[in-house]
Amino acid sequence: MIEIKNIKKGFGDKAVISDVSAVLEPGKCNLVIGASGSGKTVLMKCLVGLFEPDSGDILYSGQSFTSMNKEERKSLRQQIGMLFQGSALFDSMTVEQNIMFPLDMFTENTFEEKLKRVNEVLLRVNLKEVNQKFPAELSGGMKKRVGIARAIVLNPRYLFCDEPNSGLDPQTSLLIDKLIKEITDEYSITTVVNTHDMNSVMEIGDHIIYMYEGIKEWEGNNKQIIFSKNDKLNKFIFASEFLQDAKDMRMLEAKGKIDNDRNMDELLK
């Protein structure tokens, strides 16, 4: 479990995150959503220690991350896996070497044992026969899956995903979301996902935090978000007419005004 307690972070005079608190539970996909510049990436970077918060605390299973020394942080970070927006695969290494890297660095396993583990996680992310390929030879979706494989190779307790669907087609995005959800459930890890993608929100949003100009504006889950009365959140999630229509339909459906066949005439009245 990750507890965020009154985190504040600014750059110069500009406050980017103001007094954000939340509890991110294990076995759940915790989504941080918000418009560009709302502070979600800075929040994630504070959580993993790439930025130091100006004030507040972050607790990993009750241990204060902000007050840990370098060695303690190092040891905690071995329990953290992260999927980056651009995958952040090492260009000069093959897929196999990329995934094996954390094993090489932090385990004393033999090459055969490490290779077995690499093949296991590659299979888990539905990738075959890519071991000897370089990142430049992979598609965007494959890179993300290799990124996930590398993130989970050491069996982390916490998984962070920064915009996992950016630059992917809707079908591949769904596959990645499904994979993140399955891995979260399977290993009961605390997953934190930064996203703009409303499909992800509806598919895997067990716990959603909506950030607006550095403030936690709304918190709930994917069942509650559609019925939210928060104007700022509604403006963000129902930015397109299509999604607004979908919301209206869900509202009518909830009131029993339309059945599952989606009576469009009723909706258009």
Added chain:
Amino acid sequence: MTFFTEFGRYLLMIRDMFSKPENGKMYWKEFMHQCSEIGIGSLGIVVIISIFMGAVSTLQTAYQLASPLLPKSTIAQIVRDTVILEFAPTLVCIVLAGVIGSKIASELGNMRVSEQIDALEIMGINTKTYLVFPKILSALIVIPMLVVISAVLGIWGGRFAGTMTGIVSGTMFDKGLLLNFQPYNVFFALIKAYTFSFIISSIPAYYGYFVKGGALEIGRASTKSVVVSCIMILFSDYLLAAILL
């Protein structure tokens, strides 16, 4: 950013790269990889520059020492001392600042921009120790070797040019090489080589490691690192000459 801020950050980077490696084998592998990249990768250009540098030195020295009163062996003496004291350490290191410096800055810059450095940090790896330290250490070991190779090839190039053009015979050149030879000059050249090695690996590492932005900024960081390295080489060259000679 002011000079003092940048210099302070540079010193902090140097300080932070001294930490216990997470896995000695991986660091050794990275160190050997860098030795190969820096040493083998630059050997070709060092060989070419050194031979021509020595050859030109012989021809120009002979042109300037036109007096029949001076023995031909003087040419070899001048070529030897010029190559050992200045050409091999300084000229070669200035060329290497371009070759190695731009490579280090763009490699680290690209890793920074594409979040590969962040990925290593998240894994719990001290990136300064893993990425910067092996580069500096391998430069400190390999570049002085290249300087020694350069000095030998420079002198050989000078001898070759001298005998080929008939300016000085091989025997006379060899005699000149041994005349008034001061081993201290080799020591001085090595001191310069170590100093310049540190400059041409640490300054580009600093500019690459802290780059912000995209491809354009990587290019700018690379260029800036080469320019600053060259200026620092020339400045320290003067300083070392003033102190040690």
